[in-house]
Amino acid sequence: DSGVTQTPKHLITATGQRVTLRCSPRSGDLSVYWYQQSLDQGLQFLIQYYNGEERAKGNILERFSAQQFPDLHSELNLSSLELGDSALYFCASSVVGERDEQYFGPGTRLTVT
Amino acid sequence: GENVEQHPSTLSVQEGDSAVIKCTYSDSASNYFPWYKQELGKGPQLIIDIRSNVGEKKDQRIAVTLNKTAKHFSLHITETQPEDSAVYFCAARESSGGSYIPTFGRGTSLIVHP
Numbered sequence: 001d002s003g004v005t006q007t008p009k010h011l012i013t014a015t016g017q018r019v020t021l022r023c024s025p026r027s028g029d030l031s032v033y034w035y036q037q038s039l040d041q042g043l044q045f046l047i048q049y050y051n052g053e054e055r056a057k058g059n060i061l062e063r064f065s066a067q068q069f070p071d072l073h074s075e076l077n078l079s080s081l082e083l084g085d086s087a088l089y090f091c092a093s094s095v096v097g098e099r100d101e102q103y104f105g106p107g108t109r110l111t112v113t
Numbered sequence: 114g115e116n117v118e119q120h121p122s123t124l125s126v127q128e129g130d131s132a133v134i135k136c137t138y139s140d141s142a143s144n145y146f147p148w149y150k151q152e153l154g155k156g157p158q159l160i161i162d163i164r165s166n167v168g169e170k171k172d173q174r175i176a177v178t179l180n181k182t183a184k185h186f187s188l189h190i191t192e193t194q195p196e197d198s199a200v201y202f203c204a205a206r207e208s209s210g211g212s213y214i215p216t217f218g219r220g221t222s223l224i225v226h227p
Binding site: 002004043056058090101103104 | 202
């Protein structure tokens, strides 16, 4: 167990809908990263937050957004969902400093029908 | 940006054999190279990492080697066991502006036959 929690574990929704994925980082970690994992694209970085502020952006679609709250948990919002958004979404956390290994949560499997 | 190539995509070995997974990277500024193990239905788990000031690092049956000149690094698993069966990912990262964002390889599916 990495100490990173994600909810829900599974999510099934229809095209055009909006969903919210939640992540709680390890105790003491200030930084949260979101990744999308699909069979054809591998593990793709979406966005990073550090202590409530956006720090880096990757291949995140405009239909997707995220935020990190004062208690350091983070939410990833996916809207106007398309079939191609079906994937595993992982959250990772790290301290961000000299010891900055990333620890991944168990993921949320999103299925868009 | 960084590009990480990982080979092979699938590796099948007999229990007790050694397994080697190789990765190459493109950005000479990369200085941190973690390896992750992902079991079915779980998130990637950090198993070992190496930094650019070190050429080799071992942790029990797992070792990682780094050749900065050639820009490649490898994961070595000795005395493989069925529970080593999983997908393994390599990654490379530079410390740029404090973002610490790794680029991952496409993964290697390791199958250890009893």
